[in-house]
Amino acid sequence: MPKVLVSDPIDQSGLDILAQVAQVDVKTKLTPEELVQAIPNYDALMIRSGTKVTSAVIEAASQLKIIGRAGVGVDNVDVVAATRRGIVVVNSPEGNTIAAAEHALAMMLSLSRNIPEADQSVKASTWNRKAFTGVEVYKKNLGVVGLGKIGSHVATVARAMGMTILAYDPFISKERAAELGCSLVDLDMLFQESDYITLHIPKTSETAHLINAAALDKMKPTARIVNCARGGIIDEAALYEALSNGKIAGAALDVYEEEPLGESSLRELGKSVILTPHLGASTAEAQVNVAIDVAEQIRDVLLGLPARSAVNIPGLRPDVLEKLRPYLQLAETLGNLVGQLAGGRVEQVQIRLQGELANQDSKPIVIATLKGLLTNALRERVNYVNASIEAKERGIKVIETRDASVKDFTGSLYVSAKGSLGEHAVTGIILGGSEVRITDINQFPINVPPTKYMLFTLHRDMPGIIGKIGSLLGSFNVNIASMQVGRQIVRGDAIMVLSIDDPLPDGILEEITKVSGIRDAYTVAL
Numbered sequence: 232m233p234k235v236l237v238s239d240p241i242d243q244s245g246l247d248i249l250a251q252v253a254q255v256d257v258k259t260k261l262t263p264e265e266l267v268q269a270i271p272n273y274d275a276l277m278i279r280s281g282t283k284v285t286s287a288v289i290e291a292a293s294q295l296k297i298i299g300r301a302g303v304g305v306d307n308v309d310v311v312a313a314t315r316r317g318i319v320v321v322n323s324p325e326g327n328t329i330a331a332a333e334h335a336l337a338m339m340l341s342l343s344r345n346i347p348e349a350d351q352s353v354k355a356s357t358w359n360r361k362a363f364t365g366v367e368v369y370k371k372n373l374g375v376v377g378l379g380k381i382g383s384h385v386a387t388v389a390r391a392m393g394m395t396i397l398a399y400d401p402f403i404s405k406e407r408a409a410e411l412g413c414s415l416v417d418l419d420m421l422f423q424e425s426d427y428i429t430l431h432i433p434k435t436s437e438t439a440h441l442i443n444a445a446a447l448d449k450m451k452p453t454a455r456i457v458n459c460a461r462g463g464i465i466d467e468a469a470l471y472e473a474l475s476n477g478k479i480a481g482a483a484l485d486v487y488e489e490e491p492l493g494e495s496s497l498r499e500l501g502k503s504v505i506l507t508p509h510l511g512a513s514t515a516e517a518q519v520n521v522a523i524d525v526a527e528q529i530r531d532v533l534l535g536l537p538a539r540s541a542v543n544i545p546g547l548r549p550d551v552l553e554k555l556r557p558y559l560q561l562a563e564t565l566g567n568l569v570g571q572l573a574g575g576r577v578e579q580v581q582i583r584l585q586g587e588l589a590n591q592d593s594k595p596i597v598i599a600t601l602k603g604l605l606t607n608a609l610r611e612r613v614n615y616v617n618a619s620i621e622a623k624e625r626g627i628k629v630i631e632t633r634d635a636s637v638k639d640f641t642g643s644l645y646v647s648a649k650g651s652l653g654e655h656a657v658t659g660i661i662l663g664g665s666e667v668r669i670t671d672i673n674q675f676p677i678n679v680p681p682t683k684y685m686l687f688t689l690h691r692d693m694p695g696i697i698g699k700i701g702s703l704l705g706s707f708n709v710n711i712a713s714m715q716v717g718r719q720i721v722r723g724d725a726i727m728v729l730s731i732d733d734p735l736p737d738g739i740l741e742e743i744t745k746v747s748g749i750r751d752a753y754t755v756a757l
């Protein structure tokens with residue numbers, strides 16, 4: 232019988248499902264060392280956010296087939312390491328949506344009416360009504376940052392309370408926002424006009440410290456901010472400054488830069504701050520939902536069936552998957568790359584299977600491309616099962632074509648993305664059976680492997696320009712790992728592709744575009 236280790240508190244309904252097919256061991260509060268020691272005995276691991284599934288755990292997991300995260304975020308799992316080991320990682324993208332949305336709304340109301348402090352004062356046998364006069368949310372502006380599953384529900388309920396909703400989500404269409412009764416605005420306007428701001432976005436390199444000193448400076452002195460999304464989206468030091476100097480009126484946080492919250496001056500701020508210990512998903516209903524959702528997937532995978540919400544591999548028959556795996560990797564990389572080059576909201580994607588690839592099953596390749604395209608916006612919430620639905624909901628038109636006559640390579644994949652900021656197209660191949668190569672960008676031929684951090688420039692092909700970019704990067708202490716230039720004609724337009732060791736520091740992209748001869752520059756993190 233297979234063995235499942237459950238290392239965080241999980242609802243009994245999930246454990247009962249696992250027990251149908253496996254021996255279930257519940258061992259919460261394991262130290263990292265104890266987890267590494269225990270994991271070689273298990274076929275499946277079921278967790279919440281408490282267990283850190285590091286590369287050391289994955290390395291020791293010699294017979295692990297699946298990691299089930301009873302919740303949304305897989306930030307605590309080294310998904311890359313798991314994928315390399317062929318371990319399926321599954322989550323429950325929707326099981327706790329309502330719980331998290333209701334927690335954000337509860338935080339907003341508690342902050343408005345000083346409920347935690349007022350409660351403490353009565354429990355301390357005082358009766359001070361004046362100190363706890365609050366404010367109403369009725370007819371106030373609520374700025375919703377991130378209009379996905381949780382943000383949409385918050386917006387809907389807040390509208391019913393008489394609030395006006397301003398929303399910022401660069402990946403959502405105006406039509407979708409209008410359906411929800413929200414006005415899509417830019418981030419500055421949201422900061423300036425909102426009485427309440429609630430965050431419902433993933434933590435990415437773009438959203439880390441989105442709420443920093445500059446953003447807080449733009450807000451009303453009466454503004455109140457709620458973060459039930461992810462720690463680190465708010466700069467906690469800047470928030471402390473803004474609250475203690477009266478730049479904004481209040482904040483309610485469920486998530487923190489470091490969890491559990493360590494030493495923090497936020498604790499000193501009295502009734503202007505409410506702090507909860509990552510309780511967004513902690514309702515009886517949500518815990519049943521996520522436990523059943525994930526336990527069923529673990530059971531299915533242990534029975535040799537595909538998982539419905541896999542974060543890292545598609546739900547395909549193992550033999551088909553094996554054959555297509557390198558092309559899925561190619562499709563995901565090209566989708567991610569072209570989505571970042573296009574920036575903003577993508578309206579149309581064209582996916583063309585070329586040469587021998589034109590004879591393959593296109594569905595998983597299309598799904599993998601869409602997964603890659605949406606990764607920047609949705610992170611682990613997009614998977615092979617929901618990528619098409621997510622694309623459709625975002626109003627992205629998908630055009631799929633085949634062209635067996637393309638003979639440049641045995642098989643190649645062309646992906647273009649047209650959006651609010653223009654159109655970009657990339658082509659790639661699989662080399663030696665497993666290695667991804669980008670062979671064309673916007674009709675400039677190149678031959679580069681994708682790397683974690685990349686810089687692309689469009690420039691005039693003229694002497695000295697490569698040197699200037701090299702020196703500029705050097706002056707910002709950016710190390711170039713490799714560089715290639717692609718051009719169609721000598722001294723015409725050209726593109727430069729650089730692999731760099733670290734993300735570009737702030738401001739440097741602007742400097743690059745100022746270099747004479749450079750027409751455009753893009754940075755991409757894959």
Ligand SMILES: NC(=O)c1ccc[n+]([C@@H]2O[C@H](COP(=O)([O-])OP(=O)(O)OC[C@H]3O[C@@H](n4cnc5c(N)ncnc54)[C@H](O)[C@@H]3O)[C@@H](O)[C@H]2O)c1
Nearest residue numbers: 331377378379380381402431432433459460511512608612
């Ligand atoms: N506190 C908790 O216990 C708890 C529980 C569940 C989820 N969460 C967190 O809540 C957040 C939202 O979850 P969800 O299920 O609604 O996710 P979702 O994927 O449905 O929605 C996220 C939305 O953010 C948008 N987005 C991405 N980058 C953006 C950016 N730079 N600016 C503005 N919008 C951007 C996306 O387009 C998407 O619409 C996630 O961070 C999730 O981890 C927390």
Ligand SMILES: O=C(O)[C@H](O)COP(=O)(O)O
Nearest residue numbers: 279280281302303304512
């Ligand atoms: O990502 C999630 O689902 C939430 O942050 C909840 O985490 P939890 O399951 O540890 O409460």
